[in-house]
Amino acid sequence: MKTIQFREAICEAMSEEMRRDESIFLIGEEVAEYNGAYKASKGMLDEFGEKRVIDSPIAELGFTGIAVGSAMNGNRPIVEFMTFNFALVGIDQIINNAAKIRQMSGGQLNCPIVFRGPTGSAGQLGATHSQAFENWFANTPGLKVVIPSNPYDAKGLLKAAIRDDDPVIFMESEQMYGDKMEVPEGEYLIPIGVADIKREGTDVTIVSFGKIIKEAYKAADVLEKEGISCEILDMRTVRPMDWEAIFTSVKKTNRLVILEEAWPFASISSEITFQVQENIFDHLDAPIRRITTADTPAPYSPVLLEEWLPNFNDVVKAVKDVMYIK
């Protein structure tokens, strides 16, 4: 085993795959000479040269579309968005082209492409720079959406995403790039669409994904001291969703809390809630609770941002609610 940062996990996954497959290239703003805005492609220009590690101008619509076109003609591009907020400038190419080409062409074409970059809030950046669009993309048939919460998962999942023959949205976080963790020396892949039990427990299931899951860990620590045992399920992929993992856990605990760093309306947690009540309603001992960001654009001021973001105290309260503990 060796200890690496999240950003290194991303870099290793991309580099290993680029070594084994010539058709892969990386494109995005500041990915080459600057080594990535968050240094997630450090050293890649040196290793692979400017043919395969490409600094684009600030032109998300254009470079997203060019990458999609190349994927229809033999390439397997990795598109880095400096953050997914900026992917909105190019989202037409993702939703109308990448996600549709296979089906619309009657299966004659496909689009093996990865769109990656940070999602969610990263401090006091204001409304346009603090958004989470997992549910936007996950709503679209034809796309897969992966959102790891630690370096080990990130590396294995990104390699699987790059090898996938369909478009994959791969969400990271500015606030996770420095996280460290042990990963195997050798190659490993983690299949897309498989959740992971990050902590086993018996009283309540907490479902989460991405960096906000850390608040669930903190909450579980607090609750453990009070004798409450939480099972924490990291979805890792939100489309396709590992429904069986959720159902199995909830059948065991009979209580569900969902923690999501995104707006509440029509969110991933909304869909999970629907599926659980439709499929295993009889196993629930309490109404499902969910915690999200506030139903407003992100504010700048620190006091308001704190109010806007979910935190471990909210999780503790929600867990106690579903256990009917005052």
Add this chain to the structure above:
Amino acid sequence: MKKFTKQTYINWYKDMLFWRKFEDKLAALYIQQKVRGFLHLYNGQEAVLAGALHAMGENDKMITAYRNHVQPIGLGVDPKRIMAELLGKVTGTSKGMGGSMHIFSPEHNFYGGHGIVGGQIPLGAGLAFADKYFNRDGVTLTYFGDGAARQGSLHETFNMAINWKLPVVFICENNGYAMGTSVERTANHDEIWKLGLGYEMPCGPVDGMNPMKVAEAMHEAIERARRGDGPTLLDIKTYRYRGHSMSDAQKYRTKNEVDEYKKIDPISQVLDIIYKKKYASEDEVKEWDAEVKSKVLECQKFAEESPFPEKQQLYDMVYEQEDYPFLKHR
């Protein structure tokens, strides 16, 4: 155009110095973690604003990207309120909702403060569209960076703005870099003003370190727009002394390059004229410097002593509707 008088130079000196020191103070407050998030400073680019203000009429508007703290000061916004915004205080221009990248004051003809690169370019043309629609005499100065010049939004907007003769001036604040990417690396040629040629839009380069040069070019462009002859593209060559934002190791340029530009610093260029024409003595200038310093300190004091907003404010200005049914989130 208004003449360049003794008072013009004195005001330019005082204003530009204040903007520079205001930004320096923000940098210091950022290091103290009182200003958070991203912080993009204007040091070195002051002549672009000073020249524009000289040429602008009373009803003319301005819109820009996230490097936006000093333009509203130039347009008359109380700088205390801008500093308070950056500290997230309720006394800020957006009551602490917007922060560093999002300063607004339509009352002073300042329409932001925009964080998505290129996003403000169509908005600027849209402000001009409304002025034309309502037969107002306003012209909108639409600023963007050299990096933003590569966005599709610019090209689509140029086409419509010239076709519809909108009263807008497109101003590329060309400081040579978009984050770590130099202008040359982003296109087949590096003369951004030539982008106007394909649209048959009047266009040209401007020396952006010299407020006189900027004012002259702006005057011509603004009057063209006011006459109803439509937009102009100005490629104003300037330079930012600081990094892109506060976390930038600046490996993409040399210290020598920065020093070369500091030799043609807009503030010292104006000060040289003041001395050469004997508009002021060294002692008078020292007095102005002291005034600037104390004005900046007043801003800091006001911002630091102001309260944070109440939590409820989160819901107060998303919609007009007062009882809007927000979902609960916890």
